[in-house]
Amino acid sequence: MSNSPLYHLIWSSRPLMQRAEALVEQRLTGTGLTVRMRAVLEILARDGDCPVPELARRLEIQRQYVQVMVNETIAAGYAEKRDNPRHKASPLICLTDRGQKLIADVLAGEARVVARMSEALAADDIETAVAVVDRLLGLMDDEIEKRP
Amino acid sequence: MSNSPLYHLIWSSRPLMQRAEALVEQRLTGTGLTVRMRAVLEILARDGDCPVPELARRLEIQRQYVQVMVNETIAAGYAEKRDNPRHKASPLICLTDRGQKLIADVLAGEARVVARMSEALAADDIETAVAVVDRLLGLMDDEIEKRP
DNA sequence: GGCATATTGACAAGCAGCATGTCATAATGA
DNA sequence: TCATTATGACATGCTGCTTGTCAATATGCC
Numbered sequence A, B: 001m002s003n004s005p006l007y008h009l010i011w012s013s014r015p016l017m018q019r020a021e022a023l024v025e026q027r028l029t030g031t032g033l034t035v036r037m038r039a040v041l042e043i044l045a046r047d048g049d050c051p052v053p054e055l056a057r058r059l060e061i062q063r064q065y066v067q068v069m070v071n072e073t074i075a076a077g078y079a080e081k082r083d084n085p086r087h088k089a090s091p092l093i094c095l096t097d098r099g100q101k102l103i104a105d106v107l108a109g110e111a112r113v114v115a116r117m118s119e120a121l122a123a124d125d126i127e128t129a130v131a132v133v134d135r136l137l138g139l140m141d142d143e144i145e146k147r148p
Numbered sequence C: 001g002g003c004a005t006a007t008t009g010a011c012a013a014g015c016a017g018c019a020t021g022t023c024a025t026a027a028t029g030a
Numbered sequence D: 001t002c003a004t005t006a007t008g009a010c011a012t013g014c015t016g017c018t019t020g021t022c023a024a025t026a027t028g029c030c
Helices: A005-011 A013-028 A035-047 A052-059 A063-075 A097-119 A123-146 B005-011 B013-028 B035-047 B052-059 B063-075 B097-119 B123-146
Strands: A079-082 A092-095 B079-082 B092-095
Touching (some): A005 A013, A005 B013, A005 B123, A035 A063, A035 A092, A052 A063, A063 A079, A097 B123, A123 B005, A123 B123, B005 B123, B013 B035, B035 B097, B052 B063, B092 B097
Antiparallel strands (some): A079 A092
């Protein structure tokens, strides 16, 4: 039913996501980055250099499309290819200095916004919410697997 | 930062939504309904008959596209047009008996799944999570409005 | 009643964000 | 050494939506 709190929580995910994406996009205006490039740079900054197929796995997107995203990012000068000791035909994608600085700035700015919003909420309530949502994700996976 | 609980919560919204949509879609197989039709029928069942532009406002989608969704739903026999006393050129979209029964079944089935998952979680933790997310939506709106 | 303005349904076109298919060229593992 | 797999590149298609346009009303205001 629509008056179940859990039902409400589940369908809050859509507006939540829309606002998150809107915020990210808004903060990107003027930086020269697109949302797609930001996604690539974020992974590289967080997890370090990696080849395209590995990026695709982390982003859970088809490697063919990630390739396009990466090519754009390289063309914009925020990333570059380097020899991959583990696979000669699949170069590592690495941040350039410009890319490094830019993504650090962007992520820091986002972190400031999140920190500001965190202050308006009780820390342990946030923890509870995270725990509920994480459990919920597992429960939904179970329901989905019930009839494949 | 990526280790902030609130950051984690915000980006849980995407997988949450994906799973919610996957579940809805899965439960629709064999009913003759598409996800789009379900969306239309859900509003009609919840809020009562209304004309297309009003549906569009509630769904927050362009009316031109909602019109397509509604036409499909009518063609499938789950809804029909009736005279609108408030606006002669814009008929009310109403559930047919078939549509009424079907959407009630679908929503009841979904409610059963949600109820099952609710049992695995503490009721007051769910309430806390809902409260956090609702507050968060407001906070994000504020952040977005800061520079339009 | 008469007229400017807004609303509606219908249709067409376009676009972003993917998925899918294919292929040549390596690279890898047995 | 040879079958298998991985990779980059390119083309094509799809879905879900937006945008634009238009004629036909309908409505609000005088």
